[in-house]
Amino acid sequence: xxxxxxxxxxxxxxxxxxxxxxxxxxxxxxxxxxxxxxxxxxxxxxxxxxxxxxxxxxxxxxxxxxxxxxxxxxxxxxxxxxxxxxxxxxxxxxxxxxxxxxxxxxxxxxxxxxxxxxxxxxxxxxxxxxxxxxxxxxxxxxxxxxxxxxxxxxxxxxxxxxxxxx
Amino acid sequence: xxxxxxxxxxxxxxxxxxxxxxxxxxxxxxxxxxxxxxxxxxxxxxxxxxxxxxxxxxxxxxxxxxxxxxxxxxxxxxxxxxxxxxxxxxxxxxxxxxxxxxxxxxxxxxxxxxxxxxxxxxxxxxxxxxxxxxxxxxxxxxxxxxxxxxxxxxxxxxxxxxxxxxxxxxxxxxxxxxxxxxxxxxxxxxxxxxxxxxxxxxxxxxxxxxxxx
Numbered sequence: 001x002x003x004x005x006x007x008x009x010x011x012x013x014x015x016x017x018x019x020x021x022x023x024x025x026x027x028x029x030x031x032x033x034x035x036x037x038x039x040x041x042x043x044x045x046x047x048x049x050x051x052x053x054x055x056x057x058x059x060x061x062x063x064x065x066x067x068x069x070x071x072x073x074x075x076x077x078x079x080x081x082x083x084x085x086x087x088x089x090x091x092x093x094x095x096x097x098x099x100x101x102x103x104x105x106x107x108x109x110x111x112x113x114x115x116x117x118x119x120x121x122x123x124x125x126x127x128x129x130x131x132x133x134x135x136x137x138x139x140x141x142x143x144x145x146x147x148x149x150x151x152x153x154x155x156x157x158x159x160x161x162x163x164x165x166x
Numbered sequence: 167x168x169x170x171x172x173x174x175x176x177x178x179x180x181x182x183x184x185x186x187x188x189x190x191x192x193x194x195x196x197x198x199x200x201x202x203x204x205x206x207x208x209x210x211x212x213x214x215x216x217x218x219x220x221x222x223x224x225x226x227x228x229x230x231x232x233x234x235x236x237x238x239x240x241x242x243x244x245x246x247x248x249x250x251x252x253x254x255x256x257x258x259x260x261x262x263x264x265x266x267x268x269x270x271x272x273x274x275x276x277x278x279x280x281x282x283x284x285x286x287x288x289x290x291x292x293x294x295x296x297x298x299x300x301x302x303x304x305x306x307x308x309x310x311x312x313x314x315x316x317x318x319x320x321x322x323x324x325x326x327x328x329x330x331x332x333x334x335x336x337x338x339x340x341x342x343x344x345x346x347x348x349x350x351x352x353x354x355x356x357x358x359x360x361x362x363x364x365x366x367x368x369x370x371x372x373x374x375x376x377x378x379x
Contacts (some may be wrong), residue, residue, distance in 0.1 A: 016342075025253070037334055055234040094338060120341060124254070130283065140353070143346060143347075144340075146334065163330045165326050
């Protein structure tokens, strides 16, 4: 866990149930950078069973998704089944992802989390000049789409420039 | 706990979790380790090791596939020089541990990644001095020497700015309280949107040309 200063009290007025979904590696590091936000809420993680994820998420509630997800229909179906199960069980208020592939079934099946569940996508920092496949696949079912570079905004209609999360 | 791998390394080479092989950087590390005689440590990830460096690896070069987060922190805390591929995670972690990392982006032409995004991304970071960008063994040799000469920065450069996280929290709150736009409504809106016709095709709808700026 990165060292991070605690959020100010006014931001954490309401305790949320968050489902954090991402691939391991860089995608996970980016989502962990938002620790001052998510650490104030109830949360459940979905990522891959790799060394980096296991050690970074020690002490967190984690479900491992099936990988690889790139051009892998079998794992997409397995992860869709997992998404159905977890969305029903956890019924999160908000589903947050930094990509990649694993996010897609969770975003598209978000209805199973309940009618009020919102989806939030944060585009990765290292694709400056091109959209990501996962970003494009998730955009139609994303309520809040954040980017880290101004150039990324042109790929995603209605996206918000958040700035760099490092 | 036993001594962690790479604990006494002076130079850390970190290849990350990408599944493409990156033999080139491991070979460069072997060459430079043999030249300078310092203690080098390589987290080689999915790149083959140690047979990749063919013949005999110098004794001062050791490595492991992947370090746990504490071992990595330990290595970053003690090393004088950090060399990585162009992955944002390792660059961020190096900067958080007070390094200006030397970065050799993976080249898709050599089968080191799916595309050239590490090259584009690291060019950005090099332009604002976040990293030292290298593209060859000679670049790397010079960058290692310069990094040793200048020493580590006195302050960490990579913690998520509080304002960014607060803005994110505010944006999420806004999204939670806004009425949700369903997929069908969203697609309908998108369909109604007036967008310029694709290049090379005339607009389907006849009518006067819109004023051009």
